[in-house]
Amino acid sequence: MWSKISIEQGSTYYWKLGLKEIYLQKRNKEWLFSLKDLQDPVNDLICGERTSPVDNAEWLTIIGDIGNTVLSLPALPDRPIVVKPKTALKVLPEKDVLLFIEVPLYIQFYSETNKYENLIFECCSRELSSTWFGELDNGTLAYSLPLDLTTAFEKHKHADHNIICPVRLINDSSMTLDVQRFLLSGEYLTIYRDKKELWSNEVKIKFKGESEFSDVQYVNQAPSFVKNAVQIANARSSKSTNVFSKSFHFIKSLTE
Amino acid sequence: MSQNINISPEAISMFKQIAVTLILGYVIIQVLVILSKRVFFKKASPQSKMLITKGIIYTGVVVVVFTIINILELKNVFHTMLGAAGVLGIILGIASQTSIGNIVSGLFLISEKPFEIGDLIRVGEKQGVVYSIDLLSIKLRTLDNLLIRIPNQTIISTEVVNITKFPIRRMDITIGVAYKEDLKKVTELLRSIAHKNPLCLDEPEPLVLSNTFNTSSIDFIFGVWFEKTNYLQVRNSIFQQITERFREEGIEIPFPHISVYTGEATKPFPVTNEDR
Numbered sequence: 171m172w173s174k175i176s177i178e179q180g181s182t183y184y185w186k187l188g189l190k191e192i193y194l195q196k197r198n199k200e201w202l203f204s205l206k207d208l209q210d211p212v213n214d215l216i217c218g219e220r221t222s223p224v225d226n227a228e229w230l231t232i233i234g235d236i237g238n239t240v241l242s243l244p245a246l247p248d249r250p251i252v253v254k255p256k257t258a259l260k261v262l263p264e265k266d267v268l269l270f271i272e273v274p275l276y277i278q279f280y281s282e283t284n285k286y287e288n289l290i291f292e293c294c295s296r297e298l299s300s301t302w303f304g305e306l307d308n309g310t311l312a313y314s315l316p317l318d319l320t321t322a323f324e325k326h327k328h329a330d331h332n333i334i335c336p337v338r339l340i341n342d343s344s345m346t347l348d349v350q351r352f353l354l355s356g357e358y359l360t361i362y363r364d365k366k367e368l369w370s371n372e373v374k375i376k377f378k379g380e381s382e383f384s385d386v387q388y389v390n391q392a393p394s395f396v397k398n399a400v401q402i403a404n405a406r407s408s409k410s411t412n413v414f415s416k417s418f419h420f421i422k423s424l425t426e
Numbered sequence: 427m428s429q430n431i432n433i434s435p436e437a438i439s440m441f442k443q444i445a446v447t448l449i450l451g452y453v454i455i456q457v458l459v460i461l462s463k464r465v466f467f468k469k470a471s472p473q474s475k476m477l478i479t480k481g482i483i484y485t486g487v488v489v490v491v492f493t494i495i496n497i498l499e500l501k502n503v504f505h506t507m508l509g510a511a512g513v514l515g516i517i518l519g520i521a522s523q524t525s526i527g528n529i530v531s532g533l534f535l536i537s538e539k540p541f542e543i544g545d546l547i548r549v550g551e552k553q554g555v556v557y558s559i560d561l562l563s564i565k566l567r568t569l570d571n572l573l574i575r576i577p578n579q580t581i582i583s584t585e586v587v588n589i590t591k592f593p594i595r596r597m598d599i600t601i602g603v604a605y606k607e608d609l610k611k612v613t614e615l616l617r618s619i620a621h622k623n624p625l626c627l628d629e630p631e632p633l634v635l636s637n638t639f640n641t642s643s644i645d646f647i648f649g650v651w652f653e654k655t656n657y658l659q660v661r662n663s664i665f666q667q668i669t670e671r672f673r674e675e676g677i678e679i680p681f682p683h684i685s686v687y688t689g690e691a692t693k694p695f696p697v698t699n700e701d702r
Binding site for chain 1: 592594624625627628630651653
């Protein structure tokens, strides 16, 4: 799946991931892409050559070079993610918790090599809804990800079209941390692969109080508990290992 | 019949100096503008770009004018003028009262910064994108591509609404439903429309408010949050989805109607439709 594919002139390849099916054709100097929404999610990643023509497809044409090789790579979303726990989660003072966040996978296609200027197409495995994180006059546009948060990795069934992002929430304050929403910036995360899953490096978010900036640390290696991890994709932005930012958001009542 | 015009060598020399000053002044101003674009403009806002460019041009023009006065040896005339400035000042003050008012208002506008170039604003009845902020006026480009000039003094003394100041906005739509409808069902349907529209933001949550008992309908206010750049797409898609979903669910959007009674409060006026 995550390798170079040589596509002959006129032939069509397809990728199925999550709720999307992507078609790719090579015609002279042009790459032609088409996207189709699937009714039911596909849990495994599937790719191959399509022999029958694609019906009713709207094609996006990208003019490139004459090379026939395309490289597909996984990526994290192009905006930060706001993780919204479906069930209440609280962390007591001076305690920490390791959460496994399943972030929907993006697939990127590069012409020949994985340089940014060679990126010809990318799309997410499913439609993500947009949300706003922060105050109305000062915040961040992000994707919303409502999740059942899990602290036990083995008990959970993972879909191939997700990247597992280990996030350690550290409550470094004297108050109980009520995790209502927190922000996860995927742009600084590298992607690794073990035998089955896709992983990102670990993120440590240190909560210091409601009005304080959180200390966000991106561990610069594969998670220690993932055996035989191989890096397969770089982070979107140049490496940032330590950032101070507003990472938690607490919902206020309008009458407050 | 022809007359020879005798121009003294001093005059020719003076003209040459003026020409050189004008050309050099023009070239230097242009070079400074280009240099400032390269040095400062990479991360500057359109507003800062305009201020820097105009600052360079106005300063350059003043320097060129004073250089020409110096060449023409009009210093004495100039000094005399300055001497008469008391009288002249009063005359000029009265004559240019409005202009000076506009210039001072312009300076307040620049320091207060209620809007910048590129912002969509509403001044009174007029709405448009700020096209330029000049010494005497601001210019708006309306959404149907007309140019409106509004004096700075008017802007200072009028209520200005900056529509695109913040990254997200809420669009409020008033929707009337028939009195027979289940209000809880309508509320849930509106929430689901906002939730399913990819252009609407999950948070802040959409506003669904049962607002008034109107003459023919119960009016809801439906407010969806969106990125400010998506206004047209959101408006079109939301209207389309509301009508489609209401039709699917059999929810009536009523038009104004009147029931006429023949005397009894509960029985309507009898109307029969007879086929001829």
